[in-house]
Amino acid sequence: MSQHQHIRIKGARVNNLKGIDVDIPRDRFVVITGVSGSGKSSLAFETLFAEGQRRFAESISSFARQFLGRMSKPDVESITGIPPAIAIEQKVNTRNPRSTVGTTTEIYDYLRVIFAKIGRTYSPISGEEVVCDSMESVMQYLRDKSGTLYLMADLKWEEEKYRIEKLLNLKEEGFSRVYIAPDDADKLGEVVRIDALLSDMERYAGREVMLMVDRISLGEGATEDEETAARLMDSIKSAFEKGEGTIHSVIVDETNITARRFSTLFEADGLRFEKPQEWMFNFNSPLGACPVCGGLGQIIGIDEALVIPNAALSVYQDAIACWRGNTMSYFKEQLILNAHKFDFPIHTPYNLLTAEQKRILWEGNEHLFGINDFFKELEAKRYKIQNKYMISRYSGRTVCRECGGHRLKKEALYIKVGGKSIADLMDMNIGELSQYFRELTLTDYERSIVSKAINEVTLRLTCLENVGLSYLTLGRRSNTLSGGESQRVNLVSCLGNSLTGSMYVLDEPSIGLHQRDTQRLISVLKQLRDIGNTVIVVEHDEEIIRAADWLIDIGPHAGIHGGEIVYQGPPPCTPSEENGHEDGTSCAQTTPETANRHEKGTSHAQNS
Template sequence: MSNSKQIEIIGARVNNLKNIDVTIPRNSFIVITGLSGSGKSSLAFDTLYAEGQRRYVESLSAYARQFLGRMNKPECDQIRGIPPAIAIEQKTTTRNPRSTVGTSTEIYEYLRLLYARIGRTLSPVSGEEVKRHYVQDVVEKMKEYRPGTRMAVLSSIQLRNGRNLQEQLDILMKEGFSRVDVGEQFYRIDELLEQKQQPPAEEVLLVIDRLSCSSDKATVNRLSDSVETAFLEGDGECIVRFWGEEGIESFTFSNRFEADGITFEEPTEMMFNFNSPVGACPKCEGFGKVMGIDENLVIPDKSLSLQEECVQCWRGEKMSEWRREFVHNAYKVDFPIHRAYYDLTEEEKGLLWNGCHDQELYGINDFFAMLEKNLYKIQYRVMLARYRGKTDCPLCKGARLKPEALYVKIGGKSVSDLVLMPVTELKDFFDKLTLNETDATVAERLLTEIHNRLQFLINVGLGYLTLNRLSNTLSGGESQRINLASSLGSSLVGSL
């Protein structure tokens, strides 16, 4: 019987190994040294790793094995006591243009889950949190009032199929509704229909139910049914009015995920996946870059001002007319023609690039639009090609995700903000992140995995990297250390 504390290799004949017998202690740090060609890699990778991986894969079901690479059995008489093995490849990990540090270490996968579970969608208009209300929210609001307080459940009247108010009220009355609310006053529907002059439809609310606040089961059930009906009749909107001690108070609840007149997409895991059509920016398809006019080619020397001909394409006898025309009209928008390009504000750079057509000011983008309209001229095609390059996507600004995903925040940061942080800053952000009790419970395991993997990256000296750094731009040493951090982050024990 083999000793479980050691690995025994008998008669290894892989590559340069000449029928050797080796005993290697387990749970120890082992270094294999020797001259070039002496069989170090043959022993470590082609024998130990190959057999450990092969035996692990063969322990899986036939269905699982079809998705995994098969390794050949090393040529040796016997290997005993070998555990499952992990190896770090000594090469750049991938040339895939979609692969990043975040996806390679799986940290981004946990961030996607985190934002889908506890992310808060904020309206870009008002900055308010977008919420979907449920029946229970109305019940909780009722319980805030003193028992016996009068309340009413109302809904707006939807004029369906081109009906006018009178026709819609006739149908509602046939469905069993009897009252409406006009200006906080209740009227019977038949009385309102008898009036010669009826109020505008938007001022009329349908009375679903009138009841008194109470926490007993019968009242809660009745209120729940009434709110469900209000959501149905009001196209997802319910109005609840209370006659409290401080006067009349009305609250609007909506079971639609919307705010400021905008309907938002509820966060899901795939919404933050730039490798999926569900989450990828529709403009750049998740790459973050598009072929466009490269700012660095158009303005190679940013220490020059417009007057000093910082715009490369506006030089020469003919094209300099664009620069002279811009300089001539710059006073209309207070554009500083003598200020270096790198000292311009974002607003001033926007004027230089986009112009201000109301003031007859035409910018760099207008110039290239003119070139594109005249592509039948070979000199214009050549000039346009000279200034084209990979630039940040104008829609997602390089974030790779569709705009809806960037509305979702945790701790005031979108997932795009987090992947732009160096790993050390990102770990500080999560160390200082405070969550309410519910969110903390939901995110506990996700945060643990994120913390551990960030710490592993810092431990192997990669704290300066950002998670959106492309894998194919990493050096060989950085790629190796990322693979090492990924393996350590898996928390496997007892493996080789």
């Protein structure tokens, strides 16, 4: 065995290991098995990982090394050929409330890029897409129009005393007329000379006044005529400049009057919007985070679960805990007395109420003093001991009402890709999100911009499905995952990072995984191997053991009776694998000697 192709361990005595010698092939999928307490973790984590991490730390600068802490050398005579090591253990590695499945796997980072590059903004009022107009879009609109075109610039009036000065300045610049908008949109406005307006300002008080930039006759193919097109382009440019980005057109033909507003500003329905930018979707930045919860998605407030401890009860059955008792029952009685005025079902269990009925119960209306108003009243008189006690009793971490738990400013939620906002995607489980990206329809231009980002997202989503995590959502907090879930999420993150030449050490990744997903987990582990890494797994699952390229069985028993190599080599063949594994790797032939050694080792693994 050549040193550069293998990790060679001599005389390992960590914990109960009895001076064992092990040769582990590099860039292979290696399983370490044995009974509990036999020394598997001592070899994998406290020897291999510890030495790999220590040597990597020694290779970096002394300044960076001071932040890593002291790393002791494992009790071993020598280790050669060991690459930098990464451990993926069965524990939740972060308590950071800002960390989610999406951020850990870096899927969210790619979603931010996708939404910033091709996201479309929709008005929350009309639901219409918000677009910026340009000279070209105005010309495109006029291309097939006929009739008389009135082209006006929107005048941004300041205070009354500056209006006359502005009109005089416009007159000096060569403009002679203004357009007085009609009260009825179906009628044509009045064209007035600036001199006439200046002499009788009171007559047009309260009317919308626009600067008349041009009046031109449009006919079939008018925009194709070189001279007419040049005049239109010049007039449109001038109108945008004088109107500070906003112009109006009115086209009068034989039967209709068609008015249209154009704006180079990103606005609609009287609202000004931000153009999509990556920082808008970053809840870890003050620029993108919800101003109320600071990007956490939760606040300390009145907890719905404490106020309604039993959602199977109706309002009539005292579902609202804070309105029980002699003193506070007054609020419940008022609700029951007034419920008929707004058709509130007082006998319906709380968990069967509609979202609108729950909103009314919490926010109130003209007939109901809502739960939120009730606690505001208590807060206003917090100096009273009983009120302070009541507030603290029903307070807890609750969903931020401003962002709905989505962590972002509401402006970011107006931006959509494929009809979905980034918050909608974060609320989907992995399976639904994979389907969304499979069915996502983009233009060739959009796909050319974000195809790489989408490929990275779909790769990670596929890996999450393969390790049995299709039920998770990207918005799931990392500190709420189980140890097994956290380990598999980190495994996907490692695969997505595409590191090569490293050694990954995993602790029983099959725990908590349904048996039907074992082969998919094996596929992910082999993907990690195939990109040029050594994958070492401490495992008891027989299916994973047989899928390994190299097997190390430690035993024969636990504690002081273990710590020895029972078997090392390719996993023994099953009858169906006599010609090797499906992926082309070989397996050990069951000679009497190897069969006896393997029987001793694997029997302990199966009985553990």
